[in-house]
Amino acid sequence: MAQVVLENIYKSFPLRQGEQEKKAKNVAESVSPEASSSTSNSVLRRINLTVEDGEFMVLVGPSGCGKSTLLRSIAGLEVLTAGNIWIGDRLVNDLPPKDRDIAMVFQNYALYPHLTVYDNLAFGLRRSQTEEGTGKKEEGRGKSEEGRAKKEERRRKSEEKTETETEKSSRVQAEVIQKKLEEVINYLASNTVNNDRIYTLGEDFLVGATRKLPPGLRYLSEREKAVGERVRAVAQLLQIEPLLNRLPKQLSGGQKQRVALGRAMARNPAVFLMDEPLSNLDAKLRAETRSQIVQLQRQLGTTTIYVTHDQTEAMTMGDRIAIMNAGQLQQVAQPLELYNKPANLFVAEFIGSPPMNFFPVQFTAPLLISHPQFRFTLPDIWAKNLQKYDGRGLILGIRPEHLSIHPPATKNLSVQVEIVEALGHETYLRVCLTDAPAVRMQVRVPPERSIRVGEELWLAITHDKIHLFDPDTELAIFPR
Ligand SMILES: Nc1ncnc2c1ncn2[C@@H]1O[C@H](COP(=O)(O)OP(=O)(O)OP(=O)(O)O)[C@@H](O)[C@H]1O
Ligand SMILES: [Mg+2]
Numbered sequence: 446m447a448q449v450v451l452e453n454i455y456k457s458f459p460l461r462q463g464e465q466e467k468k469a470k471n472v473a474e475s476v477s478p479e480a481s482s483s484t485s486n487s488v489l490r491r492i493n494l495t496v497e498d499g500e501f502m503v504l505v506g507p508s509g510c511g512k513s514t515l516l517r518s519i520a521g522l523e524v525l526t527a528g529n530i531w532i533g534d535r536l537v538n539d540l541p542p543k544d545r546d547i548a549m550v551f552q553n554y555a556l557y558p559h560l561t562v563y564d565n566l567a568f569g570l571r572r573s574q575t576e577e578g579t580g581k582k583e584e585g586r587g588k589s590e591e592g593r594a595k596k597e598e599r600r601r602k603s604e605e606k607t608e609t610e611t612e613k614s615s616r617v618q619a620e621v622i623q624k625k626l627e628e629v630i631n632y633l634a635s636n637t638v639n640n641d642r643i644y645t646l647g648e649d650f651l652v653g654a655t656r657k658l659p660p661g662l663r664y665l666s667e668r669e670k671a672v673g674e675r676v677r678a679v680a681q682l683l684q685i686e687p688l689l690n691r692l693p694k695q696l697s698g699g700q701k702q703r704v705a706l707g708r709a710m711a712r713n714p715a716v717f718l719m720d721e722p723l724s725n726l727d728a729k730l731r732a733e734t735r736s737q738i739v740q741l742q743r744q745l746g747t748t749t750i751y752v753t754h755d756q757t758e759a760m761t762m763g764d765r766i767a768i769m770n771a772g773q774l775q776q777v778a779q780p781l782e783l784y785n786k787p788a789n790l791f792v793a794e795f796i797g798s799p800p801m802n803f804f805p806v807q808f809t810a811p812l813l814i815s816h817p818q819f820r821f822t823l824p825d826i827w828a829k830n831l832q833k834y835d836g837r838g839l840i841l842g843i844r845p846e847h848l849s850i851h852p853p854a855t856k857n858l859s860v861q862v863e864i865v866e867a868l869g870h871e872t873y874l875r876v877c878l879t880d881a882p883a884v885r886m887q888v889r890v891p892p893e894r895s896i897r898v899g900e901e902l903w904l905a906i907t908h909d910k911i912h913l914f915d916p917d918t919e920l921a922i923f924p925r
Pocket of ligand 2: 512513514720
């Protein structure tokens, strides 16, 4: 377990020739400092973030905003342009992925194709336990693990051309037995007798000789028993126990994804990095696996950074959420704080479904909000915060759930229903103002009342739930 600290992280990718010319033209026309280099594309721009020890941090943002690049940088699969990454008390900038003590689940996972699900899950555990025993750090995490799986697959394929599966398995077993026997004989020939050492060699021999057999028939050393317990616990939680004896090619995409997740979670790294690990699952399995991951993470207490562009995942899984846009962090906060107090227009629109409605309005002190089609007075408590905006144009934000259907009244909005989406547990409406059909908004209403397209409704705004933003800075004015 460890804290992860990201300090002034920048990452640019070099542009190819054609892209450089295009960007040079844009830079010449642009005043934006971020666009200043015509030979590189800056993808992460000054990211500062501390993920506390044991925290579940969700990284969320639209496609292409730099989430995977940031995660890959933490894993050591991308070289930073500038900045520092700390994992625990180690500055890991110059450490290769294998030395960073992380386990990563990729958007495109890779399993070892020739190993059963059980052995895929046990793989990292066996390595870490062996190497802990010899004082070495676990090797082969992240990219190198993926690379090895692919290399092994290539080697296997080339061998398959000349050797049948049974022949190969017998040869491998014979080689293992031969090697172990040689080791035992050499040891006995050259050493004074040491019972413990002979016992270990004998045990290793039995483990090696039976490793290719189905799991039930293998000789299990104490270490292997511990591996087995851990594998079964993770498999049970992720509901992949019945698949333990299958090969990856005998699994569906969703099953493979859960095995990849299990393989990372079965190990005991300082940090989990997960990049959209649930994208291949159907809605039901996605919801189940979501809570399994959270449960497992809580049990293990392992610091986790989890990338998604799914809002529900972000809101339900994270202790905190970091919202990114165009390579920059927009806000880092607990889920409900993001919903209740979005720091700027981007966050306000990104969090909440359907998204917040926005209207340009005029503010007159102390508390009057006016739009060409409606006006209302804000609750008194807002007065002192808004004094300096007297006479200015602001952006009013109203969430779809803060508009409600009411009987006709002068203070309510008259709207016409354009689209009805009845989801069963609630209904989404798209409506336009009767007096100004170009002004549209989304409304979220209880499902009891049946509503028809074209129907006229009267909506009331829940005034103490509205948001106001500065149109120049796009920052929230209230609530803040
Ligand atoms: N190796 C690379 N070379 C050049 N540009 C890259 C490279 N990798 C990523 N990018 C660019 O960096 C930006 C961020 O990519 P990244 O994969 O981090 O986005 P993301 O937020 O993970 O998106 P998604 O949600 O679609 O996975 C994109 O514009 C992408 O084109
Ligand atoms: Mg990505």
